[in-house]
Amino acid sequence: AQSVTQLGSHVSVSEGALVLLRCNYSSSVPPYLFWYVQYPNQGLQLLLKYTTGATLVKGINGFEAEFKKSETSFHLTKPSAHMSDAAEYFCAVSEIAGTASKLTFGTGTRLQVTL
Amino acid sequence: AAGVIQSPRHLIKEKRETATLKCYPIPRHDTVYWYQQGPGQDPQFLISFYEKMQSDKGSIPDRFSAQQFSDYHSELNMSSLELGDSALYFCASSPPGSFTDTQYFGPGTRLTVL
Numbered sequence: 001a002q003s004v005t006q007l008g009s010h011v012s013v014s015e016g017a018l019v020l021l022r023c024n025y026s027s028s029v030p031p032y033l034f035w036y037v038q039y040p041n042q043g044l045q046l047l048l049k050y051t052t053g054a055t056l057v058k059g060i061n062g063f064e065a066e067f068k069k070s071e072t073s074f075h076l077t078k079p080s081a082h083m084s085d086a087a088e089y090f091c092a093v094s095e096i097a098g099t100a101s102k103l104t105f106g107t108g109t110r111l112q113v114t115l
Numbered sequence: 116a117a118g119v120i121q122s123p124r125h126l127i128k129e130k131r132e133t134a135t136l137k138c139y140p141i142p143r144h145d146t147v148y149w150y151q152q153g154p155g156q157d158p159q160f161l162i163s164f165y166e167k168m169q170s171d172k173g174s175i176p177d178r179f180s181a182q183q184f185s186d187y188h189s190e191l192n193m194s195s196l197e198l199g200d201s202a203l204y205f206c207a208s209s210p211p212g213s214f215t216d217t218q219y220f221g222p223g224t225r226l227t228v229l
Contacts, residue, residue, distance in 0.1 A: 034217070043119075043205060044158070044220040090157060094218075097163065097171035100146045100209070103218060105157040 002027040002093045006106035014114055019063075019078040021109045023091030026072065032094040033074045034103065035065055039087045047089075050074060061085070086113045117141050119221030121206050127227045128196050136191040136224045140208030146170070147189040148207040148218055149181060158205055164189060196228045 007022040025031050032051050036044040048059025055067040065076045074091060088110050092103040120139040128134050140147050146165045150158040160173035164183035175181075178196075183189045187208075193200060203225050207218035 036220070041225075043222040044207075046217055046219070049217060097160075099165040099168070100148070100163045100170040101216075101218075102148065102160045102163060102171055102173065103150075103158075104160070107157050 002031065002095045002104055004091050004093050004104060004106040006089075006091050006109050008109055009107065010110045010112065012112040012114060013081045015083055016080050019076070019081045019085065019111065021076040021089050021091075021111065023065075023074045023076065023106060024072050025074060025091075025093050027093060027095075029095075032101075033065075033067060034092045034094065035059065035063070035074075035076050036090045036092060036105075037087050038090065038108075044090065047076070081111075081113045083113050083115075086111055119206055119208050119219055121204075121221040121224050123224060124222065125225050125227075127229065129229055130196060130198065132196050132228075134193045134196060134226060136193070136204055136206075136226070138189045138191070138206030138208075138221060140187050140189070140206075141210075141219055144208035144210050144219070145187060146209045146211075147183055147187065148209075149175075149189070149191050150205040150207065150220075152203040152205060152223070154202070156202075161191070193226075198228050201226060201228045 003026045034049045035047040050067045058064045091106040148163045149161040152158040161175040163170040167183045181191045203223045207220045209216045
C-alpha cells in the first residue's frame with residue numbers, strides 16, 4: 001500500500017517569507033501525487049498534481065512542487081507567503097483501487113502566516 | 116464552472132438514528148468517492164463508485180451503505196449512528212479517463228451525532 005508522510009503538523013512563516021511544506025511518499029509503483037488545500041470549514045481544493053513528465057509542477061496561487069524520485073519527496077513551496085495562504089495543506093498519493101482510484105492523504109500541515 | 120454539490124451541508128442527529136448524505140457530481144463525471152474526515156484528522160477513503168457499480172471499499176463500517184444512481188448522483192446511508200461518526204463527509208468526483216484524473220471535492224457535509 002502507498003503512504004504519505006508530512007513532516008511538521010504546524011508551520012509558521014512571516015508574510016513575504018518562503019513557504020516550504022514537506023511531503024515524502026512510499027510507493028511500489030510510479031506515484032501520482034497531489035497537494036490539496038483546505039480553508040476553515042471548507043472542502044478540499046486542488047493546488048497541483050504530478051502524474052508523469054516534468055518533475056517541477058506549478059499550481060494555483062503561486063505554489064509549486066518538485067517530484068524527486070531519489071528522495072521520494074514532493075515538497076510544496078511558494079516564494080513569498082501571503083496572509084491568505086493560511087490554511088491546512090494535505091499531500092496525497094493516488095493508487096488504483098478497483099475500477100477507479102483512491103487517495104491516501106498525509107496528516108496535513110497547518111500553515112500560519114504572521115505579519 | 117459547476118462543482119460537486121453535497122447536501123445537506125450540516126446535519127445533527129441523535130445516537131442510533133439514521134442519516135442520508137447526498138452527492139451530485141460534476142456533470143459528465145462518472146466516478147464518485149466518499150471520504151470521512153474526523154476532527155483534526157486527514158480524510159479517510161470510505162467507498163467509490165464507477166459507472167454506478169461499487170469500485171472499491173475502504174474503512175467503511177457495516178452500518179454504512181452507499182450507492183450511485185442512474186443520474187450518477189450518490190447517497191451515503193448511515194444507520195445506528197454513534198458519537199464517533201461525527202465528522203466531515205466529503206464527496207469527490209472524477210471524469211471518465213485514466214486513473215490519474217483529479218478528484219474534485221465537494222464542500223462536505225458536517226455530521227454531528229449527539
